[in-house]
Amino acid sequence: MDEAKDGVYDVAVIGGGVVGCAVLRELSRYDLRLLLLERQSDLAEGVSKGNSGVIHAGFNVPSGSLKARANVEGLGLMYPLAAALGVPHRMTGKLVVALSDEGRPRLEELLAEGRRSGVPGLEIVDEAAIRRLEPLARGRWALYSARTGIVSPYELVFALAESAWRNGAEVALEAPVEAVAVEGGTFRLATPRGKFAARRVVNSAGLFADEVARLAGSADFRVYPYRGEYLITDKDGGFRLGMPVYPVPPRDDPGLGIHLTPTMEGHILLGPSAEPVAAKDDLASTREVAERLKAEAGRLVPGLERAPFIHAYTGLRPKLVPPASGGLFADFVVAESGRLPGWIDLAGIESPGLTAAPAIARMVADLIGTGMALRPKTDFEPGLPERRRFADLGDAERARLVAADADWGEMVCRCEHVPRAEVAAALRNPFGARSLDAVKRRTRCGMGRCQGGFCTPRLVDILEEEGLPPDRVTKRGGGSRLFYGRLKD
Amino acid sequence: MAETPRTSDVDVAVIGGGPAGLAAALGAKRAGAGRVLVLERDRTLGGILNQCVHDGFGLFLYKETISGPEYAERLAENALREGVAVETGAMVLDLGPDRLLRVNARGGYSLVRAGAVVLAMGCRERTRDMIGIPGTRPAGIYTAGSAQRLVNLQNLRVGNEAVILGSGDIGLIMARRLTFEGVRVKGVFEIMPWANGLERNIRQCLMDFGIPLELRTTVVEIRGRDRVESVVTAEVDDRLAPVAGTETVVPCDTLLLSVGLVPENELSKRAGVELSPLTGGAVVDETLMTSVPGVFSCGNVLHIHDVADWASFEGFAAGERAARYAAGERPAGRTVRVSAGPEVRYALPQTARAGAAGVEWSFRAVRPLRDVRVEVRGRDSGRIYARRKFGRILPSELQKIRVRAAVDEDLEVGLHD
Numbered sequence: 001m002d003e004a005k006d007g008v009y010d011v012a013v014i015g016g017g018v019v020g021c022a023v024l025r026e027l028s029r030y031d032l033r034l035l036l037l038e039r040q041s042d043l044a045e046g047v048s049k050g051n052s053g054v055i056h057a058g059f060n061v062p063s064g065s066l067k068a069r070a071n072v073e074g075l076g077l078m079y080p081l082a083a084a085l086g087v088p089h090r091m092t093g094k095l096v097v098a099l100s101d102e103g104r105p106r107l108e109e110l111l112a113e114g115r116r117s118g119v120p121g122l123e124i125v126d127e128a129a130i131r132r133l134e135p136l137a138r139g140r141w142a143l144y145s146a147r148t149g150i151v152s153p154y155e156l157v158f159a160l161a162e163s164a165w166r167n168g169a170e171v172a173l174e175a176p177v178e179a180v181a182v183e184g185g186t187f188r189l190a191t192p193r194g195k196f197a198a199r200r201v202v203n204s205a206g207l208f209a210d211e212v213a214r215l216a217g218s219a220d221f222r223v224y225p226y227r228g229e230y231l232i233t234d235k236d237g238g239f240r241l242g243m244p245v246y247p248v249p250p251r252d253d254p255g256l257g258i259h260l261t262p263t264m265e266g267h268i269l270l271g272p273s274a275e276p277v278a279a280k281d282d283l284a285s286t287r288e289v290a291e292r293l294k295a296e297a298g299r300l301v302p303g304l305e306r307a308p309f310i311h312a313y314t315g316l317r318p319k320l321v322p323p324a325s326g327g328l329f330a331d332f333v334v335a336e337s338g339r340l341p342g343w344i345d346l347a348g349i350e351s352p353g354l355t356a357a358p359a360i361a362r363m364v365a366d367l368i369g370t371g372m373a374l375r376p377k378t379d380f381e382p383g384l385p386e387r388r389r390f391a392d393l394g395d396a397e398r399a400r401l402v403a404a405d406a407d408w409g410e411m412v413c414r415c416e417h418v419p420r421a422e423v424a425a426a427l428r429n430p431f432g433a434r435s436l437d438a439v440k441r442r443t444r445c446g447m448g449r450c451q452g453g454f455c456t457p458r459l460v461d462i463l464e465e466e467g468l469p470p471d472r473v474t475k476r477g478g479g480s481r482l483f484y485g486r487l488k489d
Numbered sequence: 490m491a492e493t494p495r496t497s498d499v500d501v502a503v504i505g506g507g508p509a510g511l512a513a514a515l516g517a518k519r520a521g522a523g524r525v526l527v528l529e530r531d532r533t534l535g536g537i538l539n540q541c542v543h544d545g546f547g548l549f550l551y552k553e554t555i556s557g558p559e560y561a562e563r564l565a566e567n568a569l570r571e572g573v574a575v576e577t578g579a580m581v582l583d584l585g586p587d588r589l590l591r592v593n594a595r596g597g598y599s600l601v602r603a604g605a606v607v608l609a610m611g612c613r614e615r616t617r618d619m620i621g622i623p624g625t626r627p628a629g630i631y632t633a634g635s636a637q638r639l640v641n642l643q644n645l646r647v648g649n650e651a652v653i654l655g656s657g658d659i660g661l662i663m664a665r666r667l668t669f670e671g672v673r674v675k676g677v678f679e680i681m682p683w684a685n686g687l688e689r690n691i692r693q694c695l696m697d698f699g700i701p702l703e704l705r706t707t708v709v710e711i712r713g714r715d716r717v718e719s720v721v722t723a724e725v726d727d728r729l730a731p732v733a734g735t736e737t738v739v740p741c742d743t744l745l746l747s748v749g750l751v752p753e754n755e756l757s758k759r760a761g762v763e764l765s766p767l768t769g770g771a772v773v774d775e776t777l778m779t780s781v782p783g784v785f786s787c788g789n790v791l792h793i794h795d796v797a798d799w800a801s802f803e804g805f806a807a808g809e810r811a812a813r814y815a816a817g818e819r820p821a822g823r824t825v826r827v828s829a830g831p832e833v834r835y836a837l838p839q840t841a842r843a844g845a846a847g848v849e850w851s852f853r854a855v856r857p858l859r860d861v862r863v864e865v866r867g868r869d870s871g872r873i874y875a876r877r878k879f880g881r882i883l884p885s886e887l888q889k890i891r892v893r894a895a896v897d898e899d900l901e902v903g904l905h906d
Contacts, residue, residue: 484646
């Protein structure tokens with residue numbers, strides 16, 4: 001892209017995860033020229049896709065920390081935000097369960113910590129209340145958090161980005177920042193998609209925030225990847241979990257312990273493990289951890305270890321503490337660089353980063369507002385057009401949709417009941433879904449029981465009809481090609 | 490503008506237009522049913538037959554061996570000629586216990602009220618995560634049937650060097666198919682001590698092409714970031730657990746999974762049909778009726794077949810009974826239960842009306858055995874209702890035994906020395 005033609009952006013955000021997209025969307029309230037650069041072929045391809053999707057209340061982090069402040073503020077912002085953007089979410093409540101009296105003091109500590117941070121809706125409950133709140137769970141005591149909830153994390157990211165786009169922000173995919181130069185108060189960012197100039201830069205590159213910071217010379221922190229593996233149950237597996245169920249957090253665990261989280265669609269997520277790994281792309285799962293996830297899950301909900309599983313996934317936490325120190329606590333970094341005025345690093349945004357994202361976005365707006373006039377737009381549109389899922393509609397509405405557009409009548413995904421119209425909408429989204437995973441996260445095509453066995457061949461046809469030949473179809477961009485040409489001409 | 494869905498009435502609705510469903514529609518029509526409607530979610534009739542371009546179909550039904558698409562074409566032509574109504578690209582989204590179907594198609598979203606319903610939705614393939622293969626999640630992992638469709642119907646090269654996990658028939662057929670297309674098939678790995686596919690397929694698809702079949706071996710890890718780069722295989726012990734130290738890295742860019750088929754009973758569950766944990770399909774009586782009155786089941790949605798012809802024969806029978814049900818016939822009386830005895834995985838039908846005669850039971854052996862006889866025994870009396878000798882019996886083969894006499898007590902189908 002020609003820089004002269006593009007001119008200088010007011011703010012460039014590096015990284016299209018939940019934090020970067022929340023920042024972009026928050027800044028799109030103001031009269032600013034905005035750009036987001038994402039290295040992958042889709043948004044939410046990093047830390048934001050591989051987590052539990054829990055809206056945290058804020059009792060798991062030390063009071064007084066930035067993590068606690070951002071979490072509690074984020075909790076207040078998240079529910080109205082998800083509602084405004086039409087992102088599937090639910091305030092479910094949550095139980096942290098102690099199986100015996102031994103665990104009770106730890107629950108009291110969490111309660112006290114949470115109250116110090118101003119977390120609403122916390123109480124210690126007994127065995128009978130546990131069963132009443134969540135019939136699948138068992139335990140002697142539990143910390144019940146009424147305000148905890150669940151949200152589809154990648155759908156939140158997509159909605160944030162789309163909202164920002166509708167309010168004028170630009171997004172460039174497959175645009176990793178490879179070099180940073182500073183000239184007269186302007187940052188010049190070199191990417192394979194061209195060079196971009198911006199007066200302010202927000203580094204929200206997640207696992208790679210340290211490398212981006214090093215390119216700019218803004219700060220010297222280092223990000224350590226901690227791998228977390230998950231298993232997903234079949235919806236019809238016989239277990240309907242109403243709310244997340246956590247164990248008493250193990251003191252030596254760099255995570256919150258292996259827990260159970262319901263999804264909006266009725267699956268249960270088991271996990272995650274927490275294990276430091278050497279590489280920032282090490283997403284391999286292991287037999288040992290899968291067995292451990294099942295065993296721990298069975299302690300929280302008896303029998304769940306034998307549930308049918310349809311999928312497994314792995315995420316990486318971007319931690320700022322080296323494994324040698326146990327990886328236990330380091331606070332979020334949300335700061336303007338001391339060395340590079342106008343450059344803002346957001347680093348170590350691990351759990352509860354999803355919940356904290358809207359609060360972090362406001363903090364970033366405040367930081368930017370100290371050196372730049374932020375004029376609110378008069379035409380800022382907070383919502384998104386309503387998106388209807390065929391699977392959720394009644395007969396009359398379905399009939400009306402199909403009568404109006406036959407693409408609603410062509411079912412692509414038999415497991416999740418996704419019609420072609422929804423696939424087409426995903427392909428035509430502002431950033432253009434061009435991989436199977438991108439279509440999957442926007443439509444649920446391939447997330448069901450057959451795991452894409454039936455819909456992949458159909459999607460390949462549809463992608464071709466929409467202008468993407470099979471040779472260019474990938475699983476998730478880059479070198480993840482599906483095919484090596486045609487067999488015969 | 491409020492649009493209410495169009496509602497139509499049929500005597501027999503058949504869900505699925507593959508070898509079982511088309512036969513069921515014909516069976517219903519031939520038994521005198523008026524309006525018989527086949528609802529097929531794919532764009533064409535025939536189901537999985539369409540992607541089975543190899544020979545070997547029709548030996549029992551048509552007394553000659555033809556390809557899958559030819560088999561489908563004949564069956565479909567017969568159905569249309571005999572007055573079966575067909576809707577393709579029509580997916581049944583819901584089935585109520587009252588036999589009300591919700592159907593979506595490009596032509597409209599509609600409701601269908603049926604006098605009787607035949608379930609013939611077929612099966613789906615077991616996936617990577619159902620068997621829990623650890624490792625990375627790159628492109629290049631396909632179930633064998635999906636790969637078969639992509640190769641045979643969409644003309645796409647799915648890879649250059651392939652490993653096949655599981656010795657199910659589709660995997661064996663694909664080993665040969667990929668070899669024909671210049672893909673190097675490095676081996677078929679099977680966790681069990683015996684092959685899961687038909688013997689003729691082992692011979693004609695692997696041995697004839699020098700493709701190795703490694704028994705008691707599985708894939709314990711998938712490697713590669715963007716595309717599969719290799720798989721790690723390992724031998725397993727008697728409990729099927731990988732044996733440390735036996736790992737071998739096999740470079741490849743493609744992994745095909747042929748690790749089993751599962752009857753696709755999502756709709757059956759919505760209708761409240763009782764399912765058997767042994768077959769994954771409905772529990773049926775000797776008329777192939779499920780626990781929900783007026784709902785019948787046949788083909789791979791009922792239990793996994795080895796040969797399409799048998800799915801069709803089951804379809805004819807289910808269709809005929811469905812027509813009779815739609816015409817008002819209600820079988821009455823006490824039922825007897827039929828269970829799987831020694832060395833038998835399951836016996837089907839699982840129930841029968843007392844007094845029913847000439848009932849044929851399908852069954853599968855648990856493991857390969859030699860010089861055995863199958864017996865249908867009365868559980869109380871010990872009476873032997875039927876008996877048949879086998880020089881050799883394999884779990885990959887669906888076997889049948891007919892009881893000519895009327896049954897009037899609970900039965901057991903077992904294999905004995």
